[in-house]
Amino acid sequence: MRRQLIFFILFTLSLTIGYTQQLFRYFEQDSVEQDSSKKAVLLQFIGDGYLPTKYFNFDLRYLIKYNQYEGIRTGLGGVTNNNFSDAYRLNGYVVYGFRDDRFKYSLGGGFRISPKRNTWINLTYTEDLEETGSFGFLTDKRLFQLFEPRLLNIDLFHKHITKRLNIEHQLFYNVAAETEFALRNIRTTYDYLYRLPNGDAFGEYDVSTFRFTAQWSPFSTFEYINRSIRETRRAYPNFSFQYTKAFKDVFQGDLSFSKFDFRAIQQFDHVNTAQTEIILSAGIVNGDVPLQYAYHAYPNNVNKETIMNRFSVAGINSFETMYFNEFFSERFASLVFRHRLKAFEISPTFKPELVLLTKIAVGDFDDTERHENISFGTLEKGFTESGIELNKLLFGFGLSFAYRYGAYH
Template sequence: MHKHFILLFFILCAIFVHAQSISKEEMAPKQDSIKKTEFLKHLGNGYLPTKYFNFDLRYLIKYNQYEGVRTGLGGITNNAFSEKYRINSYGVYGFRDHRFKYSIGGGFRLAKRTNTWINLSYTSDLEETGSSKFLTDKRFFQFFEPRLLNIDLFHKHVTKAITIEHQLTPKILTETKLAVSNTDPTYSYEYILNDNNAIKSFHLTTAKVSLQWSPFSQYESSRKRLVEIKKGYPKFTLQYTKSFDDLFKSDFSFSKLDFRTIYKIEGKHSNPSIITLVSGITNGNTPLTHLYHAYPNNINKETVMQRFSVAGLNSFETMYFNEFFSDKFATLQLKHFLKPFNISQRYKPQLVLITRYAIGDIKNPERHQNVTFGSLKKGYTESGFEINKLLFGFGLSLTYRYGAYHLPDFNDNVALKFTFNVSL
């Protein structure tokens, strides 16, 4: 089922990319060219626009090891509906777990100049255990999300939240979120608290503050809102999370601090170098659901070809899912894009050299019951390369695991995968 789904998705991706390859010369000029540009811009951001409502393409179809095929619809109202109010919602169904998931929310704008919004939401869905997301990340649409195919460790959550978006300055974006969640792992798991009580499912009340600073980007006002016209580097993102014990029946008290910086060095011939540093630390009683997993993307199969899947954009391709969890960690990723091979005017594959490093540790691993995982305290290293854009946006990736966590069997250290890189 897994392999058939990947093959089907590759075919759909190829058709999609081929449709986008029509040159501008082949399109007859029309008076509605501006509308077409706006339409393609929405589509590139993952939306299919209609008069009052923009459908969200993220929810159409996905696949993971727990839900199997996950499909549904979602979207958000646009400015034609209202410039001061918005409604957003989605509903999806998993064919393997036979469950509906959904979210409904809305917001109202307090200040136009600072793009300040207050949003309310109610969500009943799944979340990957050990994932950590920044609130201020721009909405990044991927027609195909590689890591999602192989994830099997999820927890259910029902979350009621209120968020405040605020543009502090043109170069500083902030978002604050207060959330109350009921969390229930889909796997056998218990956390041992200080009083030796074992908790299987739990309540969390969290406050989260996120800040994104782009000091070298350039912005301009467009249609009464700020638009980033030139991306400058480095970019910095900082996020603080606090879980309050006994507030709204919360079971845990812990804090988290997450940091990320991205630095891009432009080359002369479309061959930049990208350096990404991500780190996080948590203190207090933190369940496995809210620890860090360091972005693994390798499934536990015997041979290299059985593990053959799709490489992620910023994941560790040789690190097995659920192999490591940390309460403090740091990852450093280096990518260098070589000059594209000028085979023809339209066929220009590109070689990318990659090195990744991760280090971390965890206190009191014995509190996490019915799960087995390791520590990253010795430092994890992998290196390899990608050859991108070989055919319809597809390429190949080869990565090798070495250093302190090198495995005895040579084949267990090798990851051979597809890559998929395309943008509208």
């Protein structure tokens, strides 16, 4: 089975590479003006993580990844494009983890009911893994990274089977919203029990949730293009709000809790091309909250005995000196300050960048004893680290240094 799968993956990769080469040959045969335009479109697709075909765009995020639970994770996925239909779409993926020897997949589709407001109704069925304690916003735009540093060392995952209905809608020109109704079955991949005050304990449970998210970009520029609202110039600050409610005994839900998340991003572009970015994130969750719905602070430090085994690659907004699974919170706030200096123009092709960093996190957790077979700390004393990055040294990679100080030094 594994030999067949490896052959299938290699065959698919060869087809992908061959198709990309054909695209560029096609561009080279066209006029200079058309060639430049088409290459720009292709690069935009690839920058967003897609490889376009006539009716279907392959999603490059699923080609190959690595984490501590699955080992190598590889597969295929994608979504239909406007040549297939501008009113309907189909999407999905299938991946395989070599270490856990399991397939994961997702199938979905949607239809657009209001082109002017870019309103879509989508249905999705997913069986996959999630990192325990991670959180995000429904309205976050797609972020593609061919190499995702934090994934290499994550080992605390839970399995989930999710059936969801979500509605995307542009409330106003500068406010995008998304609403989701989801039924989820959660099973941990590690030894863990969540105990309710009445004594009931769950290692596997069902949750029925409603989630509403809004992203407000008050200073960005939006235009009505091709029958939909599009952001043509991004400006800061922007704000994201998200409310989640889990209902007990609704569609056999086992737990009841509420969760509110907030994020503000401000960016300053200086006249000398230097840039300052400030990200404030906060969240609070109340009720019967298992660890899977708590918060971590995106740690990125490996807790192993010897220094040589503590290999990690710095992330964008992760805490480089915080160990994986070291802290969890029910009330959480973090502040990330990044200042990128003007690039050092050593040569036309070698322009390294120096970035100064300071990151702060604070949190709290009630009734940690209800989370059995796992130990973790809380952040009520405040966690601080500072450091530097020297980027774009070789093939886009660089070096980083971070120092942890304060109460948890």
